[in-house]
Amino acid sequence: AQSVTQLDSHVSVSEGTPVLLRCNYSSSYSPSLFWYVQHPNKGLQLLLKYTSAATLVKGINGFEAEFKKSETSFHLTKPSAHMSDAAEYFCVVGSGYSTLTFGKGTMLLVSP
Amino acid sequence: DAEITQSPRHKITETGRQVTLACHQTWNHNNMFWYRQDLGHGLRLIHYSYGVQDTNKGEVSDGYSVSRSNTEDLPLTLESAASSQTSVYFCASSHSPPGQGRSEAFFGQGTRLTVV
Numbered sequence A: 001a002q003s004v005t006q007l008d009s010h011v012s013v014s015e016g017t018p019v020l021l022r023c024n025y026s027s028s029y030s031p032s033l034f035w036y037v038q039h040p041n042k043g044l045q046l047l048l049k050y051t052s053a054a055t056l057v058k059g060i061n062g063f064e065a066e067f068k069k070s071e072t073s074f075h076l077t078k079p080s081a082h083m084s085d086a087a088e089y090f091c092v093v094g095s096g097y098s099t100l101t102f103g104k105g106t107m108l109l110v111s112p
Numbered sequence B: 001d002a003e004i005t006q007s008p009r010h011k012i013t014e015t016g017r018q019v020t021l022a023c024h025q026t027w028n029h030n031n032m033f034w035y036r037q038d039l040g041h042g043l044r045l046i047h048y049s050y051g052v053q054d055t056n057k058g059e060v061s062d063g064y065s066v067s068r069s070n071t072e073d074l075p076l077t078l079e080s081a082a083s084s085q086t087s088v089y090f091c092a093s094s095h096s097p098p099g100q101g102r103s104e105a106f107f108g109q110g111t112r113l114t115v116v
Helices: none
Strands: A002-006 A009-012 A018-020 A023-027 A032-038 A042-052 A055-060 A064-068 A073-078 A085-092 A105-110 B004-007 B011-012 B020-025 B029-036 B040-050 B053-058 B064-066 B076-078 B087-094 B110-114
Touching: A002 A055, A018 A105, A023 A032, A023 A064, A023 A085, A032 A064, A032 A073, A042 A055, A042 A073, A042 B053, A055 B076, A073 A085, B004 B087, B020 B029, B020 B087, B020 B110, B040 B064
Parallel strands: A009 A105, B011 B110
Antiparallel strands: A002 A023, A018 A073, A023 A073, A032 A042, A032 A085, A055 A064, A064 A073, A085 A105, B004 B020, B020 B076, B029 B040, B029 B087, B040 B053, B064 B076, B087 B110
16 A cells, blocks of 8 residues: 655745755555646646655756655755746655555745 | 647536546557546546556546557546536556656646536
């Protein structure tokens, strides 16, 4: 069984300040972990993924995530928010031949 | 370029009608998925297929069916539409099982379905 919990439904930041979106997961097997982004009225785009290689994963648009097995976490960070980062972000877990399980999403709001 | 397309993008239908949402991908991916997205629930898996003639139920499959007669298409049918099925529907495909993380799952642009 697998599940993912996104700890914040909404996160508000000012442009130029750091972004932290929190995600905890559970999985019976070695997990693959993903972050997807969805801009308004758009499909989902892969930001980054962890698949048991380096624990610090770099993605597109300056985003990073760190896999911490001891904390069962996979938090998404960015040093400096941009207005174009405003979107909904989904943490996703999968393993082996399982399908993907999505978190409920975190809406990132960026103010000028 | 290879892509995944959904049609229609928007649809309004009446309660009790049968509705089919189309999903077509040109990557030649074996694995295809249907999700629904509702506020506060994220994306939930409806049905999925790991190849031609293979279909499997997901988390919220009641009232939905799929068939896979070729690699490119996985149509989603609502047998008798209900207001609870008003949602945004996303189709996705991937080369290898997505849980392995070896290949990316690509998503369509979504179909917004309203049942009145």
